[in-house]
Amino acid sequence: MGRYVVRRLLQMVPVFIGSTFLIFFMVYALGDPVAALFGDKAPDPATAARIRQELYLDEPLWKQYGHYMGQILSGDFGTAFNGQPVIELMADAFPVTLRLTLVAILFEIVIGITLGVLSGLRRGRSADTTVLLLTLIVVSIPTFVSGYVLQYLFGVKWGIVSPSVSPEAPFDELLLPGIVLALTSLAYVTRLSRTSIAENSRADYVRTAVAKGLPHRRVVTRHLLRNSLIPVVTFIGTDVGALMGGAIVTERIFNIHGVGFQLYQGVLRQNSPTVVGFVTILVIVFLLANLFVDLLYAVLDPRIRYA
Structure with a gap:
């Protein structure tokens, strides 16, 4: 290893x-x-x-x-055109976007995988059809539409949450933006989990485990789920960088001064040092996420060995 x-x-x-x-x-x-x-x-x-x-x-x-x-x-990412060092902009923006991405990833893992497993185990039934229909609707709606609708309903009309995020961006204020950011990816995680569970449920090792008389919960969690999560983990791992770099729309809707906000301002003003510096960090995030995903393969599937 x-x-x-x-x-x-x-x-x-x-x-x-x-x-x-x-x-x-x-x-x-x-x-x-x-x-x-x-x-x-x-x-x-x-x-x-x-x-x-x-x-x-x-x-x-x-x-x-x-x-x-x-x-x-040497740790110097240059200076923005306003005279402020780019690394100071990163120190303000990246913690906010990291918290937002963490909230989105948690929603993807908890809700997406749970719905995918339940749907895959009930393939062809009404619950499966309902989940597939809902995920198709979510994928079809653009982020700026779902973001403004949820912001109006939960933030303006019902007053459940704040319609905009404060500069400190605490976790409780990032719940709604995290849901908006995670909606499309959550739908893909659900459909991917559902397909993987449905395919592996007919595998020989699952039939052998059932024939041995193992409890249904152990068959699902110990054998079926671990092997079915490999494509899901691959998607989530690559989605970490995509969420951080693609949060421009969500951050604009909820007035979050994170990575997406800084990239938008940098492109709008042609602030090249800011854009290049932020995207360089995002490249590192992508590479480390892919490495982490590769290492998780051996944990999820014991048949995988790295020489």
């Missing part, structure tokens, strides 16, 4: 370099950051040249990327 972890970590290095270079190239290819810094006003040529020199924008792209990677290795 240790050799496998080391090998996977070494494989992550070229993936990280390739991903960050593509991001760096695409972000800085969107336009001139110096022109965006001055807005509609035409910058003074001497001032623009000095800023480009300070930001290494007068160097070839590969040299700019090399300088940026050197800064990252």
Whole structure:
């Protein structure tokens, strides 16, 4: 197992370099950051040249990327155009989005897997049909529609929760945004769990366990569920990074100043250092989540062994 972890970590290095270079190239290819810094006003040529020199924008792209990677290795993610270090923006934004993502993931795991297991064990019955219909409806509704509807019902009309989140973003205020963020993924987790349970329930090892006279609960939890969770764990693991990076709509609806808010502001103002810095961290999150998922395979399925 240790050799496998080391090998996977070494494989992550070229993936990280390739991903960050593509991001760096695409972000800085969107336009001139110096022109965006001055807005509609035409910058003074001497001032623009000095800023480009300070930001290494007068160097070839590969040299700019090399300088940026050197800064990252030293813990410096650059400075936003407003003069604030990007790492300070990260320190404010990432804890909020991490809490929001944690709430969404918990809803996916608890509600999604539970509904999927119940539906898979009752395949073809009315409960199964109802779950499939509800998940199809949830998948068909865009996030901005479900977000505004739930915000109006629970926050404005019924007053159960606050319609917007305070700057501190405590967990109790993130419950409704977490549900909105998790709705689509929750539907996919439910359908994926249901399909996996239904397929594995006819496997030989399940029939053998039943023939031995094992209790139904033990057959489901010890044998059927563990093997059926492998595709679900794969989806949830990759969904962690997707939720963190894709929370722009949810954070805008509930006025959450997290990663999505900072990325939206960075793209809107062409604040390249902010966008590249935040996306670089999201790449690391994706890579670590995939590594964690790979390690969970051996826990869930004892037949899997890593040389």
